[in-house]
Amino acid sequence: MTEPRSTLWIRRFQPRPTARVRLVCLPHAGGSATFFAGLPALLDRExxxxxxxxxxxxxxxxxxxxxxxxxxxxxxxDELLPWADRPLALFGHSLGAVLGFEVARSLTAAGHVPAALFVSGRRAPSRQRREYAHALDDDGLLREIRTLSGTDDRVLADEELLRMVLPAVRADYRIVENYRYTPGPPLDCPLTVFTGADDPKVSADEAEAWREHTTDAFDLVTLSGGHFFLTAHQERLAEVITKGLAPFLARR
Structure with a gap:
């Protein structure tokens, strides 16, 4: 079988053509694929x-x-369908978490139930709040970004870089803040939720509510830190993901 071709949508920082499972990573608001460039080195070779x-x-x-x-x-x-010749798992942070949930629904409808869904830094889709950060002026949006500590201070101090980053941040905030969950059947795959103990965007109850969105195994992992807690817990993150994918990694 011909291997799928990487596109503008899909990046492979460490290609592993014979791997047994693929983990699709979905960035946060304003983020890019390079946020996950170091993750492959922490995961199982399969x-x-x-x-x-x-x-x-x-x-x-x-x-x-x-x-x-x-x-x-x-x-x-649609971009992932050519890669579904082997199990696909999904991992998303913040915006990427709710996006991962909706991608999992779409893949399931297309006959490709995900191997697992891992979400981070986002309340359950069924727990909605009204948020308007995307409507703030530039100074207000910058205060929001600094509060969440998700952007390198060197970027915040560089006017030219800010002009490049802010439009993407605002556009991503707009789509996630305007997102409205449509009730439907729960997923049929294992679901693991990572949350920061001090994340202002996600309460303990809102993280636990993800349990409603799967009929399969559910796990909630609480780690120290705020909204971008995962940057300080990369090894723990990789450990939990590898454990969650263990059924697909064993040699047969």
Whole structure:
């Protein structure tokens, strides 16, 4: 079988053509595929990482931003179908978490139930809040970014870099803040939730509510830190993901 061709959407920082399972990584608001560049080195050799690059950033900066999360989920799911010749797991942080959930729904509808869904830094889709960060002026949006500590201080101090980053952040906030969950059947795959003990965006109850969205195994992992707690817990993250994918990694 011919191996799928990487596209503008899909990045493979450490290709593993014979891997038994693929882990699709979905960035946070304003983030890019390179956020996951170091993850493959921490995972089992039988896991290949596919990082998704959204339109409107880095080498896709000249493309228009996606107008809705539903549209983005359908586009990502379509891009992943050629890679579904082996099990696909999904991992997303913040915006990427709810996107991963909707991509999992789309893949399931297409006959490809995910091997697992791992989500981080986001409340359950069924627990919605009204948020308007995307409507703030630039100074207000910068305060929001600094509060979450998800952007390198060197970027925040560089006016030229800020002009490049803020439009993507605002566009991503717009689609996730305008997202509305449509009730439907729960997923049929294992679901693992990572949350930061001090994350202002996700309460303990909102993280636990993800349990409602699967009929399979559920695990909630609480780690120290705020919204971007995962940057300090990369090894623990990789350990939990590898354990969750263990049924697909054993040699037969």
């Amino acid at each position: 896991v290949e990482v596919l990082a998704v690059q959204y339109p409107g950033r880095q080498d896709r900066r000249g493309e228009p931003f996606v107008e809705s999360l539903d549209h983005l989920a359908r586009a990502v799911a």
